[in-house]
Amino acid sequence: MTDQRVNSPRTGATASVAANKASPAVYRRRRLAVFVGLLVIVLALVLVTGFVWPGFWRSEATPQPAPTVTVTAPVPTPTVKAMERAGDETAFQKALPSSVLQFALGSLAEAKEPQGDGALEAWNAEYSDGGSGEVTLLAGQWATSDEAATAAAAWTSSAGEADREGDVKVGKKVVGQYAIVPAKGGKAVVVWQNGTAVMRATGPADTMEDFYAAFPL
Structure with missing residues (x-):
């Protein structure tokens, strides 16, 4: 129990x-x-x-592209002194620069031949970099832009067949045409019109387009 x-x-x-x-x-x-x-x-x-946070899961798997860095080379300047300019120059004469890039003005003399083709005035100019680089320039001014265009076309035709050409602009306004013609001995000829003025420059082929682009007239 x-x-x-x-x-x-x-x-x-x-x-x-x-x-x-x-x-x-x-x-x-x-x-x-x-x-x-x-x-x-x-x-x-x-x-x-x-x-x-959309980039959270792919931040390590997909690296972001590096920003593009643009390096601009300094504009070349002459290493030699330009000639002394006369005090009684015409307005067109004064518009011809004493230096263009690395080239300094060495001589400036009146050119008669363009005046026979109707130019009001014309000048021969020689530019040098102090070494083997030399540019010869013929510049003329006409009474009207139509006469200048005719002269520019004749100068281009006498230089040969252009391999590059286009508009010359001041701001957004087209004031003429330019043409670059290959020449013998590693040279090139560039002819361009700016209103009533026409220029023809001959020099090293690898610098003539830059010379034209830097020319203030």
Whole structure:
């Protein structure tokens, strides 16, 4: 009788604990629910960072291109002194520069031949870089731009066949045409018109286009 009273309460406590203990299936379902929750949070973070910070995920995989750096060479200047200019020059004479890039004016003399073709005045000029580089220039001025255009076409034709030509502009206004003609001995001739003025320069082929572009007239 005594043994039955003692064992009975223990048997009831064991049964109660067994009834409250979760089964393995319940634990598996709980772990699965936790895993799914974490996966949803991770996916949400990925989507948010993708929209808010588009470059976050590809910042290391795709490096940004380096900025383009443009290096501009300094404009060449003469290493020799230009000739002394006369004080009684005409306005057209004064418009002919004492230097163009690395070339300095060495001589300036009146040219008669263009005046025979109707030019109001014309000048022969010689420019030098102090070494082997020399440019000879013939410049003339006519009464009208139409007469100047006729003279420019004749000077170009006498130089040969142009391999480059185009418009001469002052701002956005076209004031004439230019043409570059290859010549013998590694030289080139460039002829251009600027309103009533026409210039013809002959010199090293690799510098004549720059010479024309830098000429102020």
